[in-house]
Amino acid sequence: MIQIKNIHKYFKTKEKVLHALQGIDLNIEAGKVFGIIGRSGAGKSTLIRMINLLERPDQGEVIVDGTDITKLSVDELRKLRHQIGMVFQHFNLLNSRTVLDNVIYPLRIAGVDKESRKARALELLKLVGLEDHVHKYPRQLSGGQKQRVGIARALATEPKILLCDEATSALDPETTQSVLALLNEINQKLGITIVLITHSMDVIRNVCDEVAVIDGGKIVELGEVVNVFLHPQHSTTKALLSESGVDADAWKLFSDNVHGDVIRLTYHGVAAAEPLLSHISRELELNLSILQGSVGKIKDTPFGQLVIVVNYPEHTPAEQAKAKMKAFFEEKNVDFEVLQA
Ligand SMILES: Nc1ncnc2c1ncn2[C@@H]1O[C@H](COP(=O)(O)OP(=O)(O)OP(=O)(O)O)[C@@H](O)[C@H]1O
Structure with missing residues (x-):
């Protein structure tokens, strides 16, 4: 037009x-x-x-x-x-x-x-x-x-x-x-x-x-x-x-005190309503904590962006668990980005 x-x-x-x-x-x-x-x-x-x-x-x-x-x-x-x-x-x-x-x-x-x-x-x-x-x-x-x-x-x-x-x-x-x-x-x-x-x-x-x-x-x-x-x-x-309060890098303030991989998950639309974190945490026996997060809506679309710290169970090699986690989130259309490993 x-x-x-x-x-x-x-x-x-x-x-x-x-x-x-x-x-x-x-x-x-x-x-x-x-x-x-x-x-x-x-x-x-x-x-x-x-x-x-x-x-x-x-x-x-x-x-x-x-x-x-x-x-x-x-x-x-x-x-x-x-x-x-x-x-x-x-x-x-x-x-x-x-x-x-x-x-x-x-x-x-x-x-x-x-x-x-x-x-x-x-x-x-x-x-x-x-x-x-x-x-x-x-x-x-x-x-x-x-x-x-x-x-x-x-x-x-x-x-x-x-x-x-x-x-x-x-x-x-x-x-x-x-x-x-x-x-x-x-x-x-x-x-x-x-x-x-x-x-x-x-x-x-x-x-x-x-x-x-x-x-x-x-x-x-x-x-x-x-x-x-x-x-x-x-x-x-x-x-x-x-x-305007959306600082994707605020997690870096805490990064020195973090033990585990730091991962950013970004999603919008239907994925926002799914219990993805509890699901993957149970399935792979992960310990997850949220370092930074914002959830809300952009016009009519719900969205979320979370920076999480992940600790893997001792009996599973970390790389294997990480690859499984990545595949799980990608299948759910969640953007998966390793910020610090
Ligand atoms: N009539 C004019 N004569 C000379 N310079 C002008 C004129 N109109 C705009 N400018 C200059 O052109 C540039 C862009 O101005 P413009 O007003 O488009 O910016 P803006 O992004 O709308 O700024 P603001 O948010 O402050 O309104 C500025 O450097 C401004 O000083």
Whole structure:
């Protein structure tokens, strides 16, 4: 649905030329929630703004539904923007207009007749849970409510794509959760493709199907959220995960005091509900202890990652027991990694 091909963007200031996007390639499938994460200045805003051409690339193509939108005329681009809604970090509401009028506004611009635009706006305000606040002004709303107005407004012209530019960064954790749940609902109910940018791995974990990690204007890691969370490859991804409490290497703090093999088991989906550890421990007479672990869910997928210490029984050669254990876990689709032997 959205293909970004070899995008480059330069910002020229008096002192220097900044190469803000350095050859970005992305493929975003229809109906997905796609997250772009990176540190401040990495190029996230510049990249997401390429999708509706609020920012133009200096080189490369942005293809939406088969059309290279960099080649569109001003008129064609205006029409295309009705297909692409956008939600902003600081809401960007019209403060002198009511909640209802804020949502009606893009419909008026799109030339929708008076009665239909009011009906549509009311329907959207109901969808975002603000039906009791339609005649209020933005200053009378909480941050979370303001963002719900921003989301309703972005949905007014029935877009196929919703771009969220740090939509939850200005909100407290609880409100963030409720706005993320709303985005999830919109994705599921309306089938809208969502592209969001964020600093937070928790946001990615809660709503996204796929993620791109951007660093210094380049994509450094890309994939399904489950895989990127459980098997991060790039140092930036590992650092971002560690900051959100997912530090795959925390076990090293205890490694000097450990007697036995240290093994990491990683699993998701059905394996999360099976009593695998007690089964293998009984069968091979192993003594197991858990050194580090995290279990939970990534979007709708349960997952677990455990670092265990294994001691083998005296009467069985360790290598033989280890090979049996490895085969057992691999058969159950559990990733088995010896960290220290
Ligand atoms: N209009 C501009 N003129 C000059 N430099 C710019 C402009 N817009 C962005 N930049 C620079 O381009 C780089 C990427 O900026 P961008 O806003 O895309 O990063 P970001 O990852 O969204 O950061 P943040 O999380 O802080 O919003 C930064 O170094 C920024 O200073």
